[in-house]
Amino acid sequence: MTVYSMEDNYEKGLLSLLNIVLFVVPLMSIVFSGIYIYQSSEFVNCLVSQPLQRKSIWGSLYVGLAGALSLAFFIGVGIPTFIYAFSSSGITLVGCGLLLSLIFVSIAMWTSVLIRDKSKGIGLAILLWLYFTLLFDALVLFILFQFADYPIEHGMVALSMLNPIDICRILILLQVDLSAMMGYTGAIFRDFFGNTFGIAITLLVMLLWCIIPLGLSIRYFKKKDL
Numbered sequence: 001m002t003v004y005s006m007e008d009n010y011e012k013g014l015l016s017l018l019n020i021v022l023f024v025v026p027l028m029s030i031v032f033s034g035i036y037i038y039q040s041s042e043f044v045n046c047l048v049s050q051p052l053q054r055k056s057i058w059g060s061l062y063v064g065l066a067g068a069l070s071l072a073f074f075i076g077v078g079i080p081t082f083i084y085a086f087s088s089s090g091i092t093l094v095g096c097g098l099l100l101s102l103i104f105v106s107i108a109m110w111t112s113v114l115i116r117d118k119s120k121g122i123g124l125a126i127l128l129w130l131y132f133t134l135l136f137d138a139l140v141l142f143i144l145f146q147f148a149d150y151p152i153e154h155g156m157v158a159l160s161m162l163n164p165i166d167i168c169r170i171l172i173l174l175q176v177d178l179s180a181m182m183g184y185t186g187a188i189f190r191d192f193f194g195n196t197f198g199i200a201i202t203l204l205v206m207l208l209w210c211i212i213p214l215g216l217s218i219r220y221f222k223k224k225d226l
Contacts, residue, residue, distance in 0.1 A: 033108035089175035096168035
């Protein structure tokens with residue numbers, strides 16, 4: 001709410017919140033979820049000893065963590081955005097933040113069940129966050145410079161699908177009409193993400209980013225010797 005009050009244009013407030021959504025939300029989701037899983041290991045072991053399916057136990061933990069973090073994000077960012085910037089760009093910002101919360105809770109649960117040691121598990125979670133927020137962009141820039149003489153703009157669209165944070169960044173920047181600053185690549189992104197087929201593919205990819213890590217964690221948890 002303070003961000004919108006400081007700006008005379010709501011789109012400037014959205015851009016100010018963009019960094020919070022793309023950096024802080026994934027970090028809080030993956031770290032908080034990882035710490036919670038490790039701290040609740042004894043409680044989880046107690047639940048496993050009961051006549052309950054492991055799939056139900058792990059799924060309930062995910063629903064609880066993802067629901068709590070999504071609700072906190074919606075109260076802190078979603079409600080002020082709907083009040084001061086109720087537009088397609090504002091709705092996109094809130095939707096991307098909720099999806100990132102779900103995705104990084106799923107990734108945190110996968111790393112937590114994969115590594116028994118708490119320090120190593122939290123370390124892996126933070127490394128994955130650094131990769132998605134910083135290292136991936138550096139890798140993309142390296143590829144762009146190395147193959148600058150080749151028409152790889154369409155390949156950049158496919159490459160961006162490997163990072164949910166990049167997908168959200170592109171969607172929000174296109175909504176606030178900053179794609180013109182991205183040149184020909186921005187036109188490619190607008191042609192893909194600006195039509196119904198592109199939006200459907202994007203939502204499918206984001207759902208896969210949520211489902212695949214969660215599915216892998218459930219599969220490993222069902223076989224894990226506690």
